Amino acid sequence: MTIPIVIVDDEFADRYLVERLVKESGLDAKFVGFKAGDEFLAAIADQKERSEKIGDPPPQMLVLLDIRMPRMSGFEVLQAIQYSRNAQVADPPGMTVVMFSSSKHPGDEAEAFSYDFVKDYVVKPLTKDRFQELVATHYI
Amino acid sequence: MEIREEYQIALEVCPTPLMLVSREGRIVLSNRRFDCLFGYEPGELLDQPVDILVPEEIRAFHPELREAFFEVPTSRSMGTGRDLFGARKDGEMIPVEIGLDPIDQGGESLVMVSVLDIRQRKLDEAKVRRAIDAASSAMVMINEHGKIELVNQQTEVMFGYQAQDLIGEQIEMLVPARYRRKHTVYRTSYQNTRDRRAMGRGRDLYGLAKDGTEFPVEIGLTPIDGAQGRLIMATVIDITERKLSESSIQQKNDELQQLNNDLKEFAYSASHDLKAPLTSITGILTFCESDLAAGDFDEVRANLERARALAERLSGRIEAMLSLARVDSIGAEESDVVLGDAVSDIWLALKNASRQEVVLTTDFRHCDPVRSVPARLFVILENLLSNAIKYRDRTKPESRVHVESWDEGDSIYISVQDNGIGIPVAFHDKVFDLFQRIADTDKPGSGLGLALVRKNVLRLGGNITVQSTAEGTVFTVSLPRLCSTDEGEGRLVEVAE
Numbered sequence: 001m002t003i004p005i006v007i008v009d010d011e012f013a014d015r016y017l018v019e020r021l022v023k024e025s026g027l028d029a030k031f032v033g034f035k036a037g038d039e040f041l042a043a044i045a046d047q048k049e050r051s052e053k054i055g056d057p058p059p060q061m062l063v064l065l066d067i068r069m070p071r072m073s074g075f076e077v078l079q080a081i082q083y084s085r086n087a088q089v090a091d092p093p094g095m096t097v098v099m100f101s102s103s104k105h106p107g108d109e110a111e112a113f114s115y116d117f118v119k120d121y122v123v124k125p126l127t128k129d130r131f132q133e134l135v136a137t138h139y140i
Numbered sequence: 141m142e143i144r145e146e147y148q149i150a151l152e153v154c155p156t157p158l159m160l161v162s163r164e165g166r167i168v169l170s171n172r173r174f175d176c177l178f179g180y181e182p183g184e185l186l187d188q189p190v191d192i193l194v195p196e197e198i199r200a201f202h203p204e205l206r207e208a209f210f211e212v213p214t215s216r217s218m219g220t221g222r223d224l225f226g227a228r229k230d231g232e233m234i235p236v237e238i239g240l241d242p243i244d245q246g247g248e249s250l251v252m253v254s255v256l257d258i259r260q261r262k263l264d265e266a267k268v269r270r271a272i273d274a275a276s277s278a279m280v281m282i283n284e285h286g287k288i289e290l291v292n293q294q295t296e297v298m299f300g301y302q303a304q305d306l307i308g309e310q311i312e313m314l315v316p317a318r319y320r321r322k323h324t325v326y327r328t329s330y331q332n333t334r335d336r337r338a339m340g341r342g343r344d345l346y347g348l349a350k351d352g353t354e355f356p357v358e359i360g361l362t363p364i365d366g367a368q369g370r371l372i373m374a375t376v377i378d379i380t381e382r383k384l385s386e387s388s389i390q391q392k393n394d395e396l397q398q399l400n401n402d403l404k405e406f407a408y409s410a411s412h413d414l415k416a417p418l419t420s421i422t423g424i425l426t427f428c429e430s431d432l433a434a435g436d437f438d439e440v441r442a443n444l445e446r447a448r449a450l451a452e453r454l455s456g457r458i459e460a461m462l463s464l465a466r467v468d469s470i471g472a473e474e475s476d477v478v479l480g481d482a483v484s485d486i487w488l489a490l491k492n493a494s495r496q497e498v499v500l501t502t503d504f505r506h507c508d509p510v511r512s513v514p515a516r517l518f519v520i521l522e523n524l525l526s527n528a529i530k531y532r533d534r535t536k537p538e539s540r541v542h543v544e545s546w547d548e549g550d551s552i553y554i555s556v557q558d559n560g561i562g563i564p565v566a567f568h569d570k571v572f573d574l575f576q577r578i579a580d581t582d583k584p585g586s587g588l589g590l591a592l593v594r595k596n597v598l599r600l601g602g603n604i605t606v607q608s609t610a611e612g613t614v615f616t617v618s619l620p621r622l623c624s625t626d627e628g629e630g631r632l633v634e635v636a637e
Binding site: 011012013014016017020067068071101102103105107123124125126127 | 408411412413415416418419420421422423424426427446447450564567
C-alpha cells in the first residue's frame with residue numbers, strides 16, 4: 001500500500017524538504033503538497049481531485065500541517081476537518097495529522113492535541129530520523 | 141421699702157443673677173451675683189435706670205421695648221433668636237440670656253429679670269464651630285424637611301455659596317437638576333432608616349456649585365437626633381482629583397495591558413514567523429551537505445539560492461518588526477503636511493520596481509495643510525501605496541491606484557483604492573493583524589504592513605476601514621483634524637514619472 005504523505009505548508013522550502021525526505025526514504029509512499037489549508041480542504045472535499053492526488057478509495061494519509069499560513073491557520077484547518085466529521089460529510093478521508101511548525105509553543109501544542117486525529121507534533125526542520133520515526137509510529 | 145425687704149433674702153440665696161425692675165425702668169432690687177456679674181459694688185445699682193446695663197446701640201429704643209412688655213406682661217425670654225449682650229460697668233459686653241417674669245406687687249407692676257452668663261457656652265460653641273470649619277470636607281446639616289440648618293466653611297468653598305445663601309434653603313439646590321426629583325425621594329426614605337452610611341453606594345454622585353459646574357462627590361450620612369428634631373449631617377468630599385487620578389491609572393493600566401499583549405504576541409510570532417525561515421534554511425543546508433558529498437552541484441546551487449531568499453525574507457521580517465516596535469517611540473511632533481506633495485514624494489520614493497506598471501491618480505478635496513505627525517502619516521501612506529502595487533492584478537490590462545481625500549465633520553478622510561486582486565470578505569477582520577498574509581504571492585509580504593498602518597492610525601486617534609471586492613480594494617483612513625483651515629479648492633493631481 002502506497003502511503004500518501006501530504007504536506008500543507010505555504011513555504012516552498014519546507015515542502016521541498018519533505019518531498020526529498022519521502023523520495024530518499026525508499027518507502028512506498030507518495031508525496032502530495034498543498035501551499036494553503038483551504039487548497040488542501042478543497043482537494044479532499046472534491047471527489048475527482050482527491051482520487052487523482054490521494055488515491056481512490058483514499059488510503060489513510062499522513063498529513064504534515066503547518067500552523068502559520070495565509071488565510072487559514074493550521075488550527076482553522078483542524079476546525080474545518082472536525083466540523084466536516086461532526087456534520088458526517090459522506091466518507092471523511094482517514095488521516096493522521098502531524099502538526100508541523102517551527103516552534104513548540106505550549107498553547108499551540110495543547111490546542112493541536114485537543115483534536116483526536118492529531119497524533120504528533122513536529123518541530124521543523126524535519127530530519128530523516130524523525131521522518132522515519134513518524135512513519136514507524138503511525139504506520140507500522 | 142416693703143418690696144425690698146420681702147425679696148432681698150430670697151434673691152440672695154438664688155444661684156442666678158437676678159434684679160427686680162419697676163415699670164419706670166428703675167432697678168428696685170438686685171442680688172450680689174447680679175451686681176458682681178455686671179461689675180458693680182453691692183447695692184450700687186439700686187435706683188439706677190436699667191438702661192445702663194443695655195448695650196449703647198440698643199439703649200435709645202430700650203424704654204419702648206420695656207413699655208411694650210408691661211402692656212402684655214408674660215413670662216418669657218428676652219430677644220428670641222437674637223444674641224443679647226449686657227453692658228458691664230467697665231464697658232465690657234458680655235453675652236447673656238435673659239428671662240423676664242412679671243410680678244404684681246400690691247397693684248404695682250414689676251418685672252423680675254434673670255440673667256444667665258453664657259460666656260463659657262459661647263466659647264464652647266466657637267470651639268465647635270472652629271472644629272467643623274477646620275474639617276477638610278464640607279458638612280451640611282439638614283432638618284427632616286430637607287432645609288439646610290448649618291454649613292461649615294468648606295461647604296462655602298466647595299459649592300461657592302456664602303453660608304447665608306444656603307441656610308434655610310432646600311438641600312436640593314446643591315444637587316444637579318437631573319437628580320433632584322429622585323434625591324427628594326431618597327431623602328424622604330432615608331428618614332425611615334436613619335442609619336449611618338455612605339450615600340448612593342455604587343452610584344456616581346455629583347454636587348452642583350453656584351456657578352453651575354458639577355463635580356463628583358462622596359457623601360457620608362449621619363443622623364443626629366435631638367431637641368431640635370431629626371437632623372441629618374451630610375459630609376461631602378470632592379473627589380474630582382481622585383476620579384482624575386483613577387482614570388489616569390486606568391488608562392495607564394490599559395496601556396500596560398496593551399503592551400503586555402503586544403509582548404505576548406511578539407514572543408509568539410517570533411517563535412513562529414522569525415524562526416520559520418531559519419528552520420527552513422537549516423533543513424536546506426542539511427541537504428546541501430549530502431548533495432555536495434554526492435557531487436550534485438546543480439541541486440546545491442538551487443538550494444543555496446533558496447536559502448539566500450529565505451534569509452532575505454527573514455531580514456525583511458525583522459526590519460518590519462523593528463518598525464512596528466518603533467511606532468511607540470515616534471515622537472508627537474506635529475507639523476503641517478500638504479497631502480498631495482506627501483503622496484507624490486512617497487510614490488516616487490517607493491522601492492518597488494513594479495511602480496512603473498501602475499498608474500496613480502489623485503483627487504484631493506480636503507483643505508490643506510493637514511496638521512499631523514508626519515512620521516506616522518508617511519508610514520500609513522507608504523504602506524497603503526506599496527500594498528496597492530504589490531497586490532495588483534496582473535490579469536487586468538491596467539493597474540491603477542487612486543488616492544482621494546475629503547473633509548467630513550472634524551476629520552479628514554484619505555482613501556487609497558486599487559484595482560488589484562482584492563481581499564475576500566472573510567479576511568477583512570484579519571488583514572490588520574500581525575503576520576497575517578492573505579495572498580499567495582511569489583514574494584510573500586512581511587505580514588506586518590497593515591498592522592503597522594493600523595497602529596499608526598490609532599496613535600493619531602484615527603480609524604481605518606477596508607472594503608474589497610474582486611474589482612479591487614479601498615482602504616479608508618480617517619484622522620481627526622488637529623486644526624481647521626479655510627475651505628480649499630479641490631484639485632486633481634496627476635503624478636507623472
